[in-house]
Amino acid sequence: MRTNLNFFRSGLIVKTLKSLGLEHVCISPGSRNTPVTLAFAHEPGIYKHVIVDERASAFFALGLAKSTGKPVAVVCTSGTAVAELYPAIIEAYNSRIPLIAITADRPPYLRNSGSNQTINQKQIFAANCDHFYDFGLPENSGSSFIDTIKATESIWENSRHQFGGPVHLNLPFEKPLEPSSHDCDIDEETLKDIQTRMSESNGSPFPRDFSKNVNLLVGPETNVLVILGNGNYSEIFLQKCAQLVEKFKIPVCLESPLPLPGSSGYPFIRNFGNLLQSEKFFSLLDIDMIVVFGRNFTSKNMERFFGKWTKGLLNVSVKGEGFGKPAPNKRTIQINDLDAVNSLLNSEETICSKRSAFFDMITKADNEFTHLLSSQFNSVSTASELELVGSLALLLKKEISSSVFFSNSLPVRDFDYLRSLFANPVYISRGASGIDGIISTAAGITAGSGRPSVLVTGDLAFHYDSNSLQILRAKQIPLLIVLINNGGGSIFEYLPVYDESEIFSEFFKTGTGVDFGMVAKAYGLNYKLIENTEQLETGVRSFFESPAPTVFQVKFDSVQSKKTKDTIKAGLISSIRSI
Ligand SMILES: Cc1ncc(C[n+]2csc(CCOP(=O)(O)OP(=O)(O)O)c2C)c(N)n1
Ligand SMILES: [Mg+2]
Numbered sequence: 001m002r003t004n005l006n007f008f009r010s011g012l013i014v015k016t017l018k019s020l021g022l023e024h025v026c027i028s029p030g031s032r033n034t035p036v037t038l039a040f041a042h043e044p045g046i047y048k049h050v051i052v053d054e055r056a057s058a059f060f061a062l063g064l065a066k067s068t069g070k071p072v073a074v075v076c077t078s079g080t081a082v083a084e085l086y087p088a089i090i091e092a093y094n095s096r097i098p099l100i101a102i103t104a105d106r107p108p109y110l111r112n113s114g115s116n117q118t119i120n121q122k123q124i125f126a127a128n129c130d131h132f133y134d135f136g137l138p139e140n141s142g143s144s145f146i147d148t149i150k151a152t153e154s155i156w157e158n159s160r161h162q163f164g165g166p167v168h169l170n171l172p173f174e175k176p177l178e179p180s181s182h183d184c185d186i187d188e189e190t191l192k193d194i195q196t197r198m199s200e201s202n203g204s205p206f207p208r209d210f211s212k213n214v215n216l217l218v219g220p221e222t223n224v225l226v227i228l229g230n231g232n233y234s235e236i237f238l239q240k241c242a243q244l245v246e247k248f249k250i251p252v253c254l255e256s257p258l259p260l261p262g263s264s265g266y267p268f269i270r271n272f273g274n275l276l277q278s279e280k281f282f283s284l285l286d287i288d289m290i291v292v293f294g295r296n297f298t299s300k301n302m303e304r305f306f307g308k309w310t311k312g313l314l315n316v317s318v319k320g321e322g323f324g325k326p327a328p329n330k331r332t333i334q335i336n337d338l339d340a341v342n343s344l345l346n347s348e349e350t351i352c353s354k355r356s357a358f359f360d361m362i363t364k365a366d367n368e369f370t371h372l373l374s375s376q377f378n379s380v381s382t383a384s385e386l387e388l389v390g391s392l393a394l395l396l397k398k399e400i401s402s403s404v405f406f407s408n409s410l411p412v413r414d415f416d417y418l419r420s421l422f423a424n425p426v427y428i429s430r431g432a433s434g435i436d437g438i439i440s441t442a443a444g445i446t447a448g449s450g451r452p453s454v455l456v457t458g459d460l461a462f463h464y465d466s467n468s469l470q471i472l473r474a475k476q477i478p479l480l481i482v483l484i485n486n487g488g489g490s491i492f493e494y495l496p497v498y499d500e501s502e503i504f505s506e507f508f509k510t511g512t513g514v515d516f517g518m519v520a521k522a523y524g525l526n527y528k529l530i531e532n533t534e535q536l537e538t539g540v541r542s543f544f545e546s547p548a549p550t551v552f553q554v555k556f557d558s559v560q561s562k563k564t565k566d567t568i569k570a571g572l573i574s575s576i577r578s579i
Contacts, residue, residue: 004178076104457484
């Protein structure tokens with residue numbers, strides 16, 4: 001068969017990925033990636049998202065991978081384009097989201113030669129990506145083609161399993177790059193061998209068994225509390241955690257959003273971080289061992305809590321990473337979440353009375369706090385940022401399968417406080433907590449979920465990624481952006497540096513002065529300035545009646561908003577009667 005060697009090998013990679021289950025690829029234009037771009041273009045059954053800005057493309061892919069739960073590929077050309085993928089790769093690495101970065105490269109002999117758009121792409125993401133593959137220049141030989149298929153299988157597997165996260169596949173190409181420039185002959189025998197190997201591909205080249213030699217050090221006499229920090233949990237894992245609660249009265253505290261509709265059905269404690277505001281609650285924590293899953297926590301209360309906690313602390317991490325500051329009471333066990341929860345289930349036989357009393361106390365306090373929150377946020381209000389987020393929880397109850405994505409900074413913290421009020425699937429990006437790529441990630445989540453969705457973002461995060469509004473328009477992605485404009489980075493007003501008011505505004509708050517209404521309109525999006533509760537209610541309703549890319553801007557005086565928020569929080573914690 002006469003063909004172009006670059007195109008043929010790219011086709012093998014694309015077909016192997018598709019046979020393993022790849023559904024989405026995000027592609028940015030360029031010349032060097034021509035073979036792989038066209039290989040995807042010619043492959044039916046894979047959604048192709050063409051996004052010019054590689055940084056936004058990678059964040060869009062991250063959003064797709066978050067909402068579909070499957071690896072998503074990103075393709076770009078050589079040079080600085082590759083570096084643009086880095087922020088999303090860092091987020092994917094730290095939140096264990098499967099991303100397959102496919103970067104085109106110049107032939108190795110052109111490196112360090114001053115050749116155009118040629119940089120050192122080898123291991124470029126090494127500090128934040130576990131798996132790098134460089135296939136070298138393609139060769140016309142059966143064994144090299146089979147090696148390509150095998151390596152692609154292992155790329156797929158590494159993105160999904162064990163540690164999960166981003167993988168980097170670097171593909172050097174020598175000209176000619178176009179499929180029509182035939183430069184090789186592949187014999188019938190080789191084609192047959194390839195076909196046979198492809199049909200055998202099952203995507204599981206590695207046996208994965210972590211359950212051997214596991215001893216979790218918690219027995220029936222140990223009073224255990226389980227905390228689920230920010231993590232990417234499977235439904236089966238959550239069901240097993242529910243069994244811990246139902247069978248053994250082990251409280252499981254959910255301190256992570258769940259990307260599932262109606263996730264409030266799980267019997268988990270949702271206000272642990274909030275209840276820690278009460279000294280009394282802390283003094284009642286009659287437990288021997290806390291088992292922590294997940295990577296980190298959003299709430300500052302949790303951080304402070306772990307600083308004070310001196311009894312047993314077991315951290316479950318498939319990568320063996322610890323969390324927070326090292327401390328003598330902390331121990332990390334390297335095991336995957338499911339094996340750990342199964343070991344916990346197996347080690348339990350009886351319910352000690354001490355545990356039962358503690359379980360009742362924490363459950364009562366949690367229910368009461370949820371009740372107090374529901375009463376406090378039972379009507380739509382835009383008096384403070386916290387109340388706006390509470391109002392969204394209320395308004396979105398009618399749209400329970402629509403996802404909500406909270407930007408970093410104050411929006412994610414307000415969600416964290418109000419977690420028990422949200423019934424929708426919720427996403428956050430706390431792997432590296434950047435305020436970059438927020439709109440593109442939300443666009444990807446929306447595209448992946450196939451449902452109209454909502455993004456709650458601050459003004460600086462909106463400004464940062466505003467060129468991604470073009471993705472919304474071009475693809476008519478039904479995303480409602482609720483833009484909280486408090487005149488810059490208001491989270492910094494919570495820091496001691498705020499008192500240095502002379503330099504605060506210039507160096508920290510950094511308000512943009514941008515007219516965001518004009519920006520939204522420039523990108524051809526629906527836009528509304530929300531000035532009262534009625535406009536918010538009717539606005540949200542009409543968005544869901546005819547979903548289209550929309551921006552609602554809500555303006556706040558950040559100082560006033562913080563005061564109101566602090567008063568509400570202090571009032572709620574002092575109203576608790578059950579502890
Ligand atoms: C890429 C990146 N740069 C800088 C930061 C530091 N940072 C954290 S929050 C924040 C301000 C965000 O402002 P805004 O989006 O308006 O949210 P607000 O603080 O007002 O809630 C900044 C700059 C970051 N997290 N990520
Ligand atoms: Mg702001």
